[in-house]
Amino acid sequence: MLNCLRSPGKMAVSRLPFFLALAFSSLSFVLSHWNREMWFQDFFPPNMCPINAKDNTFYGIMFDAGSTGTRIHIYTFVQKSPENLPELEGEIFESVKPGLSAYADQPEKGAETVKRLLDMAIDAVPPHLWKKTPVVLKATAGLRLLSEEKAQSLLLEVREVFEESPFLVPEDSVSIMDGSYEGILAWITVNFLTGQLSGQNQHTVGTLDLGGASTQITFLPRFEETLKETPGDFLTSFEMFNSTYKLYTHSYLGFGLKAARLAILGALNVEAVDGQMFRSSCLPKQLEAEWHFGGVKYQYGGNKEGETGFKPCYLEVLKVVKGKLHQPDEIRGSSFYAFSYYYDRAVDTNLIDYEKGGVLEVRDFERKAEEVCDNMEKYNSSSPFLCMDLVYITALLKEGFGFRDNTLLQLTKKVNNVETSWTLGATFHLLQSLGITY
Numbered sequence: 001m002l003n004c005l006r007s008p009g010k011m012a013v014s015r016l017p018f019f020l021a022l023a024f025s026s027l028s029f030v031l032s033h034w035n036r037e038m039w040f041q042d043f044f045p046p047n048m049c050p051i052n053a054k055d056n057t058f059y060g061i062m063f064d065a066g067s068t069g070t071r072i073h074i075y076t077f078v079q080k081s082p083e084n085l086p087e088l089e090g091e092i093f094e095s096v097k098p099g100l101s102a103y104a105d106q107p108e109k110g111a112e113t114v115k116r117l118l119d120m121a122i123d124a125v126p127p128h129l130w131k132k133t134p135v136v137l138k139a140t141a142g143l144r145l146l147s148e149e150k151a152q153s154l155l156l157e158v159r160e161v162f163e164e165s166p167f168l169v170p171e172d173s174v175s176i177m178d179g180s181y182e183g184i185l186a187w188i189t190v191n192f193l194t195g196q197l198s199g200q201n202q203h204t205v206g207t208l209d210l211g212g213a214s215t216q217i218t219f220l221p222r223f224e225e226t227l228k229e230t231p232g233d234f235l236t237s238f239e240m241f242n243s244t245y246k247l248y249t250h251s252y253l254g255f256g257l258k259a260a261r262l263a264i265l266g267a268l269n270v271e272a273v274d275g276q277m278f279r280s281s282c283l284p285k286q287l288e289a290e291w292h293f294g295g296v297k298y299q300y301g302g303n304k305e306g307e308t309g310f311k312p313c314y315l316e317v318l319k320v321v322k323g324k325l326h327q328p329d330e331i332r333g334s335s336f337y338a339f340s341y342y343y344d345r346a347v348d349t350n351l352i353d354y355e356k357g358g359v360l361e362v363r364d365f366e367r368k369a370e371e372v373c374d375n376m377e378k379y380n381s382s383s384p385f386l387c388m389d390l391v392y393i394t395a396l397l398k399e400g401f402g403f404r405d406n407t408l409l410q411l412t413k414k415v416n417n418v419e420t421s422w423t424l425g426a427t428f429h430l431l432q433s434l435g436i437t438y
C-alpha cells in the first residue's frame with residue numbers, strides 16, 4: 001500500500017528476530033525508494049488503497065509445471081503494520097497429473113488443466129484483490145525436453161488462460177525456467193523456511209531436488225578451494241533479502257528419476273520406440289508392461305533369462321551415472337536437505353514417515369535398495385520400478401555427486417506447513433521483480 005506507508009526514508013529496514021511464523025519482516029529488507037514505489041503501485045495503486053486498513057492481505061500465484069504434474073501455489077501475505085514488511089501467512093496448494101508435457105500434441109487440453117487449477121485461485125483470492133494478484137507459470141524439465149515448437153504452443157495456450165483470468169499477468173508470466181534458477185529458488189525456499197537467511201549467523205543448508213526429468217544440487221560454498229575448483233557455469237550470484245549469495249548450483253537435465261529409468265533401460269533419446277521391448281536387471285524377471293512418459297509409450301520388462309537383483313542392477317545404473325556429474329569435494333562432509341523423489345521413495349519404503357519426513361544417511365538408501373532388489377517378489381505390490389529407483393538414488397548420491405555413505409540427508413516435504421518447493425523462492429523473486437528489493 002504505497003500511500004498507506006510512511007514516507008520512504010522512514011521505512012523500517014532493521015533486522016528483527018526471525019519468527020518461525022515466516023515473517024518477511026524478520027529478514028533484512030532494504031527497499032530503494034524507486035523500487036518500493038514500483039512495487040506498491042503495481043499492487044495498490046494510490047487510489048486503490050484498501051478502505052479498511054486492516055484489510056492488508058495480498059496474494060501471489062505461482063504454477064510449477066513439472067514433468068510429472070502441474071501444481072498451483074497460492075501464497076498469502078499480510079502487511080500487519082506500515083513499519084513492518086509483509087509476512088507470509090500461508091499457502092494453498094493443489095496439483096494435477098500428468099504434467100503439461102504429456103499434452104505436447106494437445107496444447108489446448110494442457111492449458112485446460114492449468115485453468116482448472118486457476119479456478120481455485122478465483123475462490124481463494126477475494127475479488128477486490130484479483131487485479132493486484134500476479135499469476136506466473138514456470139515450466140521445468142518436461143518442457144525443456146520437448147521441441148521448441150511444441151513447448152511454445154503449450155506456453156501460448158497457458159498465456160491465453162492467464163490473459164482471460166481476472167489476475168495480474170506480468171510480462172513473461174509463462175515461461176520455461178532456467179535449470180539453475182530451479183536449484184537457487186529451492187535453496188532460497190528451504191533456507192528461508194528454516195530461518196537460515198535471517199540474522200548474522202547464517203548456517204545455510206544445501207538442497208537436493210530430484211524431479212522426474214532433471215535433478216538439482218545447490219549449496220553455498222564455504223571454502224575458497226571450492227570456488228576455485230568449480231567450473232564457472234556451476235556458480236551463480238543471486239541477490240535476495242538484501243544479501244548476495246554466490247551459490248554452487250547445477251541442474252542435470254535427463255537425470256530426473258523418470259528420465260533415468262529410460263536411460264537405464266536404454267530408451268532415452270531412442271528414435272523409434274514402437275514395439276521395442278526394453279529390459280533391465282532392475283525389474284522383476286517376469287514383468288512385461290507399458291509405461292507412458294512425456295507423451296511417449298514405452299514397453300519394458302525384466303531380464304527373463306538373465307540376472308536380476310541389486311548387484312547387476314547397480315552395474316547397469318552405474319553406466320548412466322558414473323563420471324557424468326561434477327563432484328565438489330566440499331559436499332562430502334556436509335548434510336543436505338533432500339525432497340521430491342528422494343522423499344517419495346523414502347516414504348514408499350518406510351525409511352521415513354510421510355508426514356514427518358526424517359533424517360537418513362546415504363547408506364540407508366543403499367541398504368533399502370539391496371533389500372528390495374534382492375527380494376523383488378516381496379515388493380511386487382508396489383511399483384515395478386522400486387528397485388531401479390532406489391539403486392538410481394543410491395548411485396546418483398554416491399557415484400554421481402560423490403557423497404559419503406554417512407552423509408546426512410534431511411528429508412523434508414513441508415516446513416511449517418509450506419511446501420519445500422522452488423515456487424516460494426520464485427514468488428519472492430517475482431515480488432522483487434515487480435519492484436520490491438529485499
Ligand SMILES: Nc1ncnc2c1ncn2[C@@H]1O[C@H](COP(=O)(O)OP(=O)(O)O)[C@@H](O)[C@H]1O
Nearest residue numbers: 066067068069140141211212213214340341419
Ligand atoms: N509442491 C511440492 N512439494 C514437494 N515436492 C513436490 C511438489 N510438487 C512436486 N513434488 C515432487 O516432485 C517430483 C516430481 O518432479 P517434477 O517436478 O514433476 O519433475 P521435474 O522437476 O523434473 O520437472 C515428485 O517427487 C513430486 O512428489
Ligand SMILES: [Ca+2]
Nearest residue numbers: 066140211212
Ligand atoms: Ca520439480
